[in-house]
Amino acid sequence: MVRLITHNLLACHVKGCTTNNFPLIFRDVEVELQETEFNPDFIRNMLSRLEWTALINAAKQVGDTSLPPEQPDMMDDELLQKLHHVLMEINVTDGAMVCQNCNHIYPISNGIPNMLLAEHEIG
Amino acid sequence: MSRPEHQAPPEIYYGDAEAKKYTQNTRNKQIQADMTYRALELLNLPSDEPAFLLDIGCGSGLSGEILEEEGHIWAGVDIAPSMLEVALERDINGDLFLQDIGQGFGFRPGSFDGAISISVLQWLLNAETSHPTSSPPHRLTRFFTTLHSALRNPSRAVFQFYPTSDDQIQLITSIAQKAGFGGGVVVDYPNSKKARKVFLCLFVGGGGTQQQ
Numbered sequence A: 001m002v003r004l005i006t007h008n009l010l011a012c013h014v015k016g017c018t019t020n021n022f023p024l025i026f027r028d029v030e031v032e033l034q035e036t037e038f039n040p041d042f043i044r045n046m047l048s049r050l051e052w053t054a055l056i057n058a059a060k061q062v063g064d065t066s067l068p069p070e071q072p073d074m075m076d077d078e079l080l081q082k083l084h085h086v087l088m089e090i091n092v093t094d095g096a097m098v099c100q101n102c103n104h105i106y107p108i109s110n111g112i113p114n115m116l117l118a119e120h121e122i123g
Numbered sequence B: 001m002s003r004p005e006h007q008a009p010p011e012i013y014y015g016d017a018e019a020k021k022y023t024q025n026t027r028n029k030q031i032q033a034d035m036t037y038r039a040l041e042l043l044n045l046p047s048d049e050p051a052f053l054l055d056i057g058c059g060s061g062l063s064g065e066i067l068e069e070e071g072h073i074w075a076g077v078d079i080a081p082s083m084l085e086v087a088l089e090r091d092i093n094g095d096l097f098l099q100d101i102g103q104g105f106g107f108r109p110g111s112f113d114g115a116i117s118i119s120v121l122q123w124l125l126n127a128e129t130s131h132p133t134s135s136p137p138h139r140l141t142r143f144f145t146t147l148h149s150a151l152r153n154p155s156r157a158v159f160q161f162y163p164t165s166d167d168q169i170q171l172i173t174s175i176a177q178k179a180g181f182g183g184g185v186v187v188d189y190p191n192s193k194k195a196r197k198v199f200l201c202l203f204v205g206g207g208g209t210q211q212q
């Protein structure tokens, strides 16, 4: 499975694909919701690592529009809860992630994204 | 019996039967657990803070389970689909990726608070994968360079592995250094043939020793 927290850290790693290789675009996704324990310290700890706009767009691609389009300066508990849900509880189980630069398709099937590259794509 | 990495590439060796067998074997489980706890200790994470960790060669999630118990969140990569399937069946919480670490990672800079890897690094040295492949130094260079970038500064990556010679340790540490890592090798029980365990402890920046 791919959660949005991991998707938000993932760029395309095909040889020579170094610009506009993030974020990968979700295509034809199936999602499962899975409740996980809310850990506000962890979410706070991740904040500086997140690309907010990429997160909002990815959330939209998996059918969630609960977060504000701009990253708020202050994170209250309610917002952290929402962020927790989007980052940790939406599991993409099938579909694909596509690089908008080189068009490489990373298929996701039965919960596992395939990140293997072909020989000519290895740096 | 020779070591698995001398017999076949990992995704072949750990087929369905071997993956289940490995995961259900109580002794394997115990050894894997001990090494994971030791690796966590060597990671020296700030106490009582949940970290986001990368498990390199996560297999069926035996280590991941322990990371979860210790309050951490993790993502794992492995090249053996059968192992990942067992991991899914076991209902672990980490994100799983089918990935050949010799091809390098695509994680953005500073993604992870640390990385652990149990009994995996030797695969990069020995059996080639069944994919068309380049030399071990090339694969190690891609692996360490992209891992270094994926880790926060400061942080650590700890690898338990089975080198067969000092030359292998030399090769691995020199490539890791070129990729920007500091650190070195820790050997537990150096005089016991059976209990001897080698850990490569790599530092990004200062390795985070001053963190509270």
Ligand SMILES: [Zn+2]
Residues within 6 Å of the ligand: A012, A013, A014, A017, A021, A099, A100, A101, A102, A103, A104
């Ligand atoms: Zn690309």
